[in-house]
Amino acid sequence: MKKIALYMTGLSLLVLPTSCMQEFEPQGGSVTSNQAAEAPGAYENFVASITSAISGKFTFTGSSYQQPNDFGYTGFYLIRDVMGQDIVAVNNNWFNNWYQCGVGLAPIYLNCQQPWTFYYSEIYSCNTVLKLAGENPDEQKIAGAGIAHCLRGMFYLELAQMYAQETYAANKEALTVPIIPENLPLSEATNNPRVTNEVMFKYILENLDIAETQLANYTRPDKTTPDVSVVYGLKARTYLLMEDWANAEKYAKLAQQGYSIMTAEQYTDRVHGFNDANFTNSWMLTCGFKSDDPCITYNDGDSSWGTWMICEFPSGSTGLGYYNSYGGANLIDRHLYETIPATDARKKCYVDFALDELDPEADKDAIIEALSAYSDVPENVYGTGLCQNQFGGMPLKFRSANGNHENNQVGYCVDLPMMRVEEMVLIEAEAAGMQSEGRGIQILTDFAKTRDPEYVYGTHNEAYNNTSTPAFRNEIWWQRRVEFWGEGFATFDIKRLQKGIIRNYEGTNHVEGYRWNTNKPADWMTFCIIQTESNYNGGIINNPTPIAPTADSPVHIW
Numbered sequence: 001m002k003k004i005a006l007y008m009t010g011l012s013l014l015v016l017p018t019s020c021m022q023e024f025e026p027q028g029g030s031v032t033s034n035q036a037a038e039a040p041g042a043y044e045n046f047v048a049s050i051t052s053a054i055s056g057k058f059t060f061t062g063s064s065y066q067q068p069n070d071f072g073y074t075g076f077y078l079i080r081d082v083m084g085q086d087i088v089a090v091n092n093n094w095f096n097n098w099y100q101c102g103v104g105l106a107p108i109y110l111n112c113q114q115p116w117t118f119y120y121s122e123i124y125s126c127n128t129v130l131k132l133a134g135e136n137p138d139e140q141k142i143a144g145a146g147i148a149h150c151l152r153g154m155f156y157l158e159l160a161q162m163y164a165q166e167t168y169a170a171n172k173e174a175l176t177v178p179i180i181p182e183n184l185p186l187s188e189a190t191n192n193p194r195v196t197n198e199v200m201f202k203y204i205l206e207n208l209d210i211a212e213t214q215l216a217n218y219t220r221p222d223k224t225t226p227d228v229s230v231v232y233g234l235k236a237r238t239y240l241l242m243e244d245w246a247n248a249e250k251y252a253k254l255a256q257q258g259y260s261i262m263t264a265e266q267y268t269d270r271v272h273g274f275n276d277a278n279f280t281n282s283w284m285l286t287c288g289f290k291s292d293d294p295c296i297t298y299n300d301g302d303s304s305w306g307t308w309m310i311c312e313f314p315s316g317s318t319g320l321g322y323y324n325s326y327g328g329a330n331l332i333d334r335h336l337y338e339t340i341p342a343t344d345a346r347k348k349c350y351v352d353f354a355l356d357e358l359d360p361e362a363d364k365d366a367i368i369e370a371l372s373a374y375s376d377v378p379e380n381v382y383g384t385g386l387c388q389n390q391f392g393g394m395p396l397k398f399r400s401a402n403g404n405h406e407n408n409q410v411g412y413c414v415d416l417p418m419m420r421v422e423e424m425v426l427i428e429a430e431a432a433g434m435q436s437e438g439r440g441i442q443i444l445t446d447f448a449k450t451r452d453p454e455y456v457y458g459t460h461n462e463a464y465n466n467t468s469t470p471a472f473r474n475e476i477w478w479q480r481r482v483e484f485w486g487e488g489f490a491t492f493d494i495k496r497l498q499k500g501i502i503r504n505y506e507g508t509n510h511v512e513g514y515r516w517n518t519n520k521p522a523d524w525m526t527f528c529i530i531q532t533e534s535n536y537n538g539g540i541i542n543n544p545t546p547i548a549p550t551a552d553s554p555v556h557i558w
Contacts, residue, residue, distance in 0.1 A: 043132055047144035050125045050151055051224050055416070056293030058303070059121055060114045063294070068303045068322060069094040069114075071295040073287055074416050076115060077488030078308060078330065080162075083525050084490040085501040086336055086481055088510050091327035091388055095308070100514050101524040101548035107531035115162060116530050119155050120180070126152035127182035137214075146214030150226045153207035154234050160200045161241070161492050162527045165543060169243040170498070172198040175541065177529070179203055193539030194529075201242060208235050223277045223286040229255050230285045233419050236427045241496060248431035252424045259284060259421035261450055264345035270376050271403035273349075273396075275414035282422060288415035296409055306412030309398045309486060312375055312405050315383030320408050324384045331393035334509040335502070335558070336481060339460060344452035346482050348374065351385070353392030353509070360386055367391065377405045393509055397486060422447070422483055430476045437472055448479060462558070469497050495521045505556045517553035524548070 053059060055072040069075050081087045082099040089099035097104040097111045104111030126148040133145040159177045161167075166174035175194040184192070195203070212231045220227045232255035239248035262282040266272075272279040277286040289296055295304045300320070307321035308330055315324045322328030332350045340347040351374060358367055364382070371378035371385075374396045385391035400411030425447050433440015441457050448455040460478035461471040469477070477497055480489060494501065501522055504515035516522070524546035534540035 043129075043141060043144060046125070046129050046132060047147055050122065050129065050148060051287070053122065053125065054224075055287040056289045056295045056304070058294055058298075060117045066294070066298055066303050067094065068307060071289075071304045072118070073418070074305050074488075076118070076158075077416075077486060079115070080488050080491040081486060082330070083522065084494050085503050085510075086333045086485060086490050088329075088331040088333060088393065090329045090331060090390075090511055092322060093308075093328040093330070094322070095330070098524070099511075101522075101546050105524055105528060106545045107528045107534070107542055112528050113530040113532070115159075115527060116533065119159050122155050123152055123180060126155070127180065130182045142214050143218045146211045146218060147226055149207045149214065150211035150231050150234065153204045153211065153238075156200060156207070157204050157234065157238060157241075160197065160204070161495065163194075163529065163543065164197055165526050166197075167496055167498075168197040168201055168241050169496075172196060176200040178537065178539070190537060191539045192537055194541065201238060204238055205235070208238070223283055224288070226285055229258065230419060233284055233424055236424060236431075240427050240431060243434070245431040245434045249428050249435070252428035252431060255284070255424045256421050256428070259424075261422055261425065261447070262420070264451055267451070268345055268348045270396075270399060273399040274416070275399050275401050277415040277417075282420050283415075283417045284421060284424075285419040286415050286417055289413045291409065291413050296412055301409045301412045304412045305398075305416060306400065306408060306414060309395065310400050310408075310411065310414075311384040311394055311396070312377050312380050312400055313384075313408050313411065314380050314406070315387045321412075324380075324387065324408075327388035329384075329388045329390075329394065330486070331390075331509060332395060332485060333503075334393060334507060335505055336485075337393060339462075339478070340482060341452055341454065341459075343454040344482075346451055349395060349397035349485075351381070351391050351394040351396070355385075355391040360389075360391075376403070380405055390509075395486065417487065420484075420487075423480075426476060426480055426483070430473065433472050433476070440472060440476075444476060444479065451483070469499070473497060491521075491525045495525055502556045504553045505558065513552065515552040516549045517556050522546075 055074060057072055058066050058070050059072060060070045061067050069078070078087070078095050079098045082089045082095045089095050093099070096102065103109065106112060129144055129148040133141040137145045156179070164174045164176045173196050176197055177194055178192040179195055179200070180192065208231055212228060215226070215228045215231060218227055232251045236248055236252035236255055239251060260281045262280045266280045269279070277283050277288065289304055295301070301307060302321060308323055308328065310321070311323045313320045313324045334353055337347070337350050337353065351371065355367055355370055360367065368378045368382050371381045375381045381394065385394060398414070401413045404411040425443065429440050429443035429447065432443055445455065445457050457475065458471070461474035477493060477499070480493055498520060500518040500520055502517045503510040504517050508515055523544070526543050526546070528543050528545055529540055534542055
């Protein structure tokens with residue numbers, strides 16, 4: 001079988017591993033982009049391909065080899081979250097490279113290539129649509145162009161946060177990634193350097209400005225496709241990173257129009273909790289897994305979100321996921337859990353660590369009874385906890401589709417949020433508070449009381465080895481950590497707020513040997529660029545390869 005090592009992005013080159021990308025040759029020779037565009041419904045299919053490839057496909061490993069962490073956009077939620085302190089990756093876990101600062105993060109390894117391949121493949125799809133739409137798209141193509149501009153801005157915004165060693169607010173001259181526009185000449189593609197934060201953020205906002213105009217009158221078919229509210233949300237994210245507080249507040253408020261905050265009951269719902277885009281009016285942009293997705297049909301769905309984050313299937317038999325069958329768990333950090341008040345509904349999403357004090361065999365009935373407070377199938381959760389030899393910290397935030405706890409290939413077909421209105425509320429609160437702290441505190445308090453009616457401002461402002469952040473922003477950060485646990489914000493917020501991480505403390509549940517404490521963002525939170533890119537692109541200056549600490553840190557005293 002022929003393989004291909006080069007991906008044509010417009011006229012630019014993206015270098016992909018020769019073992020991962022399969023080459024397809026059309027019958028009778030090649031098809032030009034113009035010929036493809038002229039096929040009936042072709043443009044619409046190209047537009048749809050931007051979102052259809054976000055989830056459920058083996059974007060990185062292709063069809064000949066499938067990794068259990070290669071299931072699309074939401075895989076990067078876990079990659080970014082395990083790098084910090086809030087998710088503990090234990091046992092047979094395919095995200096350990098990022099949790100443990102493994103050698104696979106170095107430029108010569110495939111794990112380093114995974115984000116590069118995924119994000120630039122998506123950018124390639126956006127560029128294809130924009131080339132076909134032209135500079136002045138007609139009425140039939142303008143919405144598709146708006147979708148491409150919107151998502152291209154989003155992908156570059158996330159790449160900038162992953163690859164820049166410093167944030168925009170800290171250093172506008174810090175290097176991000178190369179920009180590959182839709183019409184980049186081949187002569188420039190082989191010497192296309194990384195651009196600075198200043199250049200990148202200008203480019204992101206240019207894309208979002210165009211998208212705002214092109215999507216102004218667009219009505220989307222469902223939440224997997226962005227509309228103008230998502231553009232506002234991305235602008236709010238961008239201006240938050242730039243610390244342009246007035247614009248961050250402005251666009252966060254605009255983005256909230258037409259949405260409502262998820263209720264505490266919806267947040268903890270046992271059937272539809274965090275698996276159904278239409279169950280709540282808070283989700284602004286979503287992706288999901290379908291029954292015919294390769295990540296679901298191949299290997300009993302073991303290469304999907306559900307295999308790592310849903311723990312309500314029977315344990316012990318093969319074909320029911322890494323969490324349930326192989327003990328590959330992602331747990332909440334014990335200290336974060338213990339800071340959540342009992343009156344906060346979100347605490348119900350995680351199993352109490354007190355259950356680990358019981359004997360799993362002798363106290364089986366008592367444990368199952370306790371687990372019934374979290375799940376309609378406590379016996380299944382018990383089996384999963386037994387499989388991984390611990391119960392405390394198991395997440396019940398993400399539920400199986402339609403409450404199906406028997407057939408994981410049905411239960412794993414879940415929707416997941418890419419943007420929620422709760423994020424917009426917290427951006428508004430932070431941005432408002434940085435202009436007038438009293439206003440910010442009021443917005444924050446109003447939001448927090450939807451989760452904890454007894455919330456009192458000022459109880460969650462620990463500095464985490466870093467006293468440079470005002471207490472108000474620490475309080476915002478705590479809310480974001482709890483509200484968006486498992487949704488991919490951990491590394492972004494740690495870098496944005498210049499926080500350290502704390503994994504070693506009295507009673508920690510972090511894995512021995514990886515109990516590291518830092519007083520600044522960890523080195524492994526800055527991604528390296530895959531070596532093959534620098535081999536073909538002479539303009540690349542890479543980030544330093546992160547080196548893991550050699551021993552656990554001293555125990556932190558809170």
